[in-house]
Amino acid sequence: MVKGAFKRLVEVGRVVFINYGDDTGKLAVIVDIIDHNRALVDGPTTGVARHSHPFKRLTLTDHVIEKFPRGAGSSIVKKFFENQKILNKWHNTAWAKKLDNRKKRAALTDFDRFKLLKLKKQRRYILQKEVAVLKKAKA
Amino acid sequence: MGRLHEYQVVGRKLPSAKVPVPRLYRMRLFAPNEVVAKSRFWYFLKKLKKVKKAAGELVSINEIFEKRPLQIKNYGIWLRYDSRSGTHNMYKEYRELTRTDAVEACYQDMSSRHRARFSSIQIIRVGELKTATVRRPYIKQLLTPALKFPLPHRVARGTKSTFLGKRPSTFY
Numbered sequence: 490m491v492k493g494a495f496k497r498l499v500e501v502g503r504v505v506f507i508n509y510g511d512d513t514g515k516l517a518v519i520v521d522i523i524d525h526n527r528a529l530v531d532g533p534t535t536g537v538a539r540h541s542h543p544f545k546r547l548t549l550t551d552h553v554i555e556k557f558p559r560g561a562g563s564s565i566v567k568k569f570f571e572n573q574k575i576l577n578k579w580h581n582t583a584w585a586k587k588l589d590n591r592k593k594r595a596a597l598t599d600f601d602r603f604k605l606l607k608l609k610k611q612r613r614y615i616l617q618k619e620v621a622v623l624k625k626a627k628a
Numbered sequence: 629m630g631r632l633h634e635y636q637v638v639g640r641k642l643p644s645a646k647v648p649v650p651r652l653y654r655m656r657l658f659a660p661n662e663v664v665a666k667s668r669f670w671y672f673l674k675k676l677k678k679v680k681k682a683a684g685e686l687v688s689i690n691e692i693f694e695k696r697p698l699q700i701k702n703y704g705i706w707l708r709y710d711s712r713s714g715t716h717n718m719y720k721e722y723r724e725l726t727r728t729d730a731v732e733a734c735y736q737d738m739s740s741r742h743r744a745r746f747s748s749i750q751i752i753r754v755g756e757l758k759t760a761t762v763r764r765p766y767i768k769q770l771l772t773p774a775l776k777f778p779l780p781h782r783v784a785r786g787t788k789s790t791f792l793g794k795r796p797s798t799f800y
Contacts, residue, residue, distance in 0.1 A: 495778030497800060523700050524723050524770055525777075539698050541725055544779055548800060560699070 497549035502557030504575055505530065506584075509546040512537045514588070516550070516579060518570060521560045529560075533567040534576065552578055632658045632728045632735070635665040638687040641679045652687060653677065658731045658751060662689055672750075694726035702757040702767055703730035709738060710748040717752075721764040727754050 497503070503519045505528075517532035523541055530547070531539040554569050561569075570576075579585050597605070635657050641650040653673055659665035666689060670681040703722045708715060720737065724730040731751060738744040759771050784796045 495780065498776040498778050500774075500776035521700050522770065522775055523725070529698070529700060529725075545785070549779065 497551060499528065499544065499549065500553065501559045502554040502569075504550045504552040504554065504579070505542075505547045506550055507537065507542065507547050510542075516575070517542070517547075518554055518557070518566055520566060531563055531566045532570075533563045534570045539563055550579070550584075551582070630726075630728050630732055631660055632732045633660065633665075634658050634692040634728050634731075635662065635689055636692050637665055637669040637689045639669060639673060639679075639684055640687055641684050653679075656692065658728060658754075662691075665689060694728070697726050700725060701730075702759070702762050702771070703727065704753075704755050704757045704761075704763075705730060705734045706752040706755075707734065707738070708750045708752055709742065709744045711742060711744065719763070721757065721762060721767045723767055723770055730754060 499519065499522060501519055501521060505517055505519060507513055507515050507517060507530075512532075515532060515535045515537050517530040517535065517537040519528045520531045520539070521529040523529060526545075527541050527543050529539065530542040531537065552575055554573055554575065557569055558565065580589075636654060637657060638652055638654045640652050641647070643650055653676075655669050655672060657665050657668050657672075659668055666686060669686070669689075670684070673684070674680050700723065703724060705720050705722065707718050707720070709718065718738075720734055722730040722733045722737075724733060731754060734751070735746060735749060738749055762768055762771060779800065781798050782800045783798060787796065
């Protein structure tokens with residue numbers, strides 16, 4: 490057993506991503522742990538009301554708010570969240586970028602898809618030309 | 629929110645020539661609605677005093693709401709329940725946000741662990757506990773300072789499709 494194999498822990502100050510429910514897709518902070526199934530979660534910056542949320546309906550992120558006081562009120566959560574620029578850190582992660590891309594893809598209009606098709610074809614053409622040259626060189 | 633509500637029910641015997649202003653009796657009960665609350669009030673009152681619904685009247689019934697529903701509290705519940713072969717007292721602890729949540733958890737717990745139904749359980753007392761007075765180890769373990777733990781075996785519930793390209797990972 491590798492000790493410290495679990496990097497993401499449920500702890501006061503851990504930033505979580507809500508998977509299911511009214512606040513799906515939003516970030517929140519674990520303000521206090523109720524028991525092994527639920528945490529008291531709050532996200533004033535991201536629009537998550539303070540409430541008890543089960544662990545099965547959220548995912549832990551890599552971000553933790555440093556030195557976060559247990560059970561702190563919503564205004565304190567907001568202050569810490571904004572001071573430590575959690576949203577910025579989050580938007581720079583590959584996870585957030587992937588989610589963003591998915592949203593963009595889902596929101597494409599038919600014209601956008603046409604433009605995408607054209608761009609992909611252009612890229613493919615450039616790439617395949619190079620591949621053909623390299624293949625010939627190898628042969 | 630939740631199945632149970634807490635009610636304050638006040639009732640008294642009907643005024644008579646001998647006792648024109650009877651004593652008021654007040655109870656705090658947990659019930660799914662006012663109808664059941666009133667019914668349970670008379671059920672308990674009959675056990676404690678010589679009065680029945682036909683000879684008494686309900687003075688008031690009010691719902692009691694949780695003062696701080698966003699603060700986690702440790703509740704100790706003292707109860708009395710009928711098992712198949714006798715009646716027993718019990719003390720259980722729950723870590724919840726509201727009194728009604730704790731009592732609801734208690735009823736669910738009693739029904740799962742002891743097959744005791746709502747009608748066989750009498751909640752004697754629900755009290756908020758200070759950290760020092762918590763008795764049960766399963767609650768104490770959650771009260772350690774700077775508690776932190778991982779979520780080890782994450783089971784992916786409900787994949788959107790029957791077939792997947794890769795085996796799902798349980799590590800997060």
